[in-house]
Amino acid sequence: MDKLLIGGSKPLNGDIRISGAKNSALPILAATLLADEPVTIGNLPHLNDITTMIELLGRMGVELMIDEKMCVEVHANTIKHLTAPYELVKTMRASILVLGPMLAHFGEAEVSLPGGCAIGSRPVDLHIRGLEAMGADILVEGGYIKAKTNGRLKGAHIYMDTVTVTGTENLLMAATLADGKTVIENAAREPEVIDLAECLIAMGADIRGHGSSTIEINGVPRLHGCRYNVLPDRVETGTYLVAAAATRGRVRVKDTREDILEAVLLKLDEAGAHISTGPDWIELDMKGARPKAVSLRTAPYPAFPTDMQAQFVAMNTVAEGTGAIVETVFENRFMHVQELRRMGAKIKLEGNTAIVEGVESLTGAPVMATDLRASASLVIAGLVAEGDTLVDRIYHIDRGYECIEEKMQLLGAKIRRLPG
Numbered sequence: 001m002d003k004l005l006i007g008g009s010k011p012l013n014g015d016i017r018i019s020g021a022k023n024s025a026l027p028i029l030a031a032t033l034l035a036d037e038p039v040t041i042g043n044l045p046h047l048n049d050i051t052t053m054i055e056l057l058g059r060m061g062v063e064l065m066i067d068e069k070m071c072v073e074v075h076a077n078t079i080k081h082l083t084a085p086y087e088l089v090k091t092m093r094a095s096i097l098v099l100g101p102m103l104a105h106f107g108e109a110e111v112s113l114p115g116g117c118a119i120g121s122r123p124v125d126l127h128i129r130g131l132e133a134m135g136a137d138i139l140v141e142g143g144y145i146k147a148k149t150n151g152r153l154k155g156a157h158i159y160m161d162t163v164t165v166t167g168t169e170n171l172l173m174a175a176t177l178a179d180g181k182t183v184i185e186n187a188a189r190e191p192e193v194i195d196l197a198e199c200l201i202a203m204g205a206d207i208r209g210h211g212s213s214t215i216e217i218n219g220v221p222r223l224h225g226c227r228y229n230v231l232p233d234r235v236e237t238g239t240y241l242v243a244a245a246a247t248r249g250r251v252r253v254k255d256t257r258e259d260i261l262e263a264v265l266l267k268l269d270e271a272g273a274h275i276s277t278g279p280d281w282i283e284l285d286m287k288g289a290r291p292k293a294v295s296l297r298t299a300p301y302p303a304f305p306t307d308m309q310a311q312f313v314a315m316n317t318v319a320e321g322t323g324a325i326v327e328t329v330f331e332n333r334f335m336h337v338q339e340l341r342r343m344g345a346k347i348k349l350e351g352n353t354a355i356v357e358g359v360e361s362l363t364g365a366p367v368m369a370t371d372l373r374a375s376a377s378l379v380i381a382g383l384v385a386e387g388d389t390l391v392d393r394i395y396h397i398d399r400g401y402e403c404i405e406e407k408m409q410l411l412g413a414k415i416r417r418l419p420g
């Protein structure tokens, strides 16, 4: 297993480009299954999760063409097997996103039930209930969700008990080809849901209200081909900005958008960062100062994103003062705390709150990545620590951060991949 060796105590300084958003690219690739004609998706990030989704489509017999710029052309009508097998779903929960589109377009779908997960139990009951409300017959048997519909799905009025991102996306995709009108109440408002809706509209779908908590979809009989570029990754953007703040550095991130990062930028401003923005860039400059500790509470968009929680915990470990970080989205998303403590961080866990008391400096240590964003927090900790940090199990990082060591090197970091 590859490891990352990080030499710390050096402010980050420089410019980098942000990749396309993983959590937009995954539902959009699944959405290509809805069209009758080829769909071309651009600005896909080069990540293991994207490769897994492409492999999943390929396993179903779908013909795909990928060019050197990671533009993928998908011909959904060439599909041969309406199954998402366990071997792939177990490596990536987002495989569940093919359920809605396959069922709506081809009348049938079998998708392995995703298993446990490092950050929480993460059930998919709301995906299943919503599709049932649209008239699907669903049986969970032998570890698989087996869904069928007699003719087209039917439009329905659906109230989501919990705000769920992929749940909203699955139902949104299914509703585009349903007969009649679907209303999704208490829908997720994440920028990635909006991006998916915009791509579906480019394919001929009739959708209103995306970005608000009520989405209305008037089903159409078919969707056509289109070309679509996925939006920039707000979590990758935020991660590099936090890394700059923690190391007292200056970083400009390009090809990104400030309007989808408001909650994160406000907290960085509170930490003492000087932030300036342009049409497609954000610059953060600490002017050499130590960050101030911040307190925050994660919640669905537009509140502070759970996917940025671990990185802020890492920044707080070396900040001035004490910050309380409350995680409300996932019940077990503090796996990084144990590892950060091994580097000298002072963190108390009380239920779903991490109370982080800033220390002057961390010390490098061998640490282990447990999930994607926890890994990012360990990289940030490695960059600020005195001495070397060796981060093990970095396959988690490769799921969500394109070329992390090259981008960090461009910012002057001492970071090297050790093949294992």
Ligand code: EPU
Pocket (backbone or CB within 6 Å): 023, 026, 094, 120, 121, 122, 123, 124, 125, 126, 127, 162, 163, 164, 165, 166, 167, 306, 307, 329, 330, 331, 372, 373, 400
């Ligand atoms: N939930 C249910 N029932 C459901 C679905 C969700 O109870 O049927 C609960 C979950 O257990 C959780 C809450 O609802 O407590 C919210 O989970 P959500 O469904 O929104 O999460 P997700 O759709 O599985 C996406 C992202 C995650 C991100 C979360 C929250 C993708 C592919 N994944 O997951 O991204 O943390 O939304 O914003 O979009 C990451 O990129 O590192 C990552 C984990």
